[in-house]
Amino acid sequence: MSDLFSPAWMQAFGEQWNAEPELADALAKIHFNSVIGYGFVDEPNPAAMLRLEEGRVVSAGAYDGQPLNWDLRADRSHWQQWRTKGLTTAGLGMAYVSRKLQFRVGDYAAMIKDPRMAKPFIKSFAVMGRV
DSSP: OOOTTSHHHHHHHHHHHHHOTTTHHHHHHTTOOEEEEEEETTSSSOSEEEEEETTEEEEEEEOOSOOOSEEEEEOHHHHHHHHHHOOOHHHHHHHHHTTSSEEEESOHHHHHHOHHHHHHHHHHHHHHTTO
């Protein structure tokens, strides 16, 4: 298995994302376009990114300075825990409040209040576990 957020890992994550109707199809219905950064709390920049057009990953790999709509950070152990066990709505709320999951860019409150975005966001953690 490739290292978490390595270019190879991100490519595989993007493929799994696009293969998951609860992610790609659900986000396509709301015309979701975004650049999402993923990384670690102790680093100044995200390690990796996904670029989505109409809910589908069109680019996945290392972060190279592009503007982000979302920048998600956690420590390595928490990312691993969520990959293994997934994340529920309640778990997401606890991770956010305790700052285990940080949104350095992006509006958590708006996302979590919109089921069309919240459900796919939570599903993305289960999809991470497939990589």
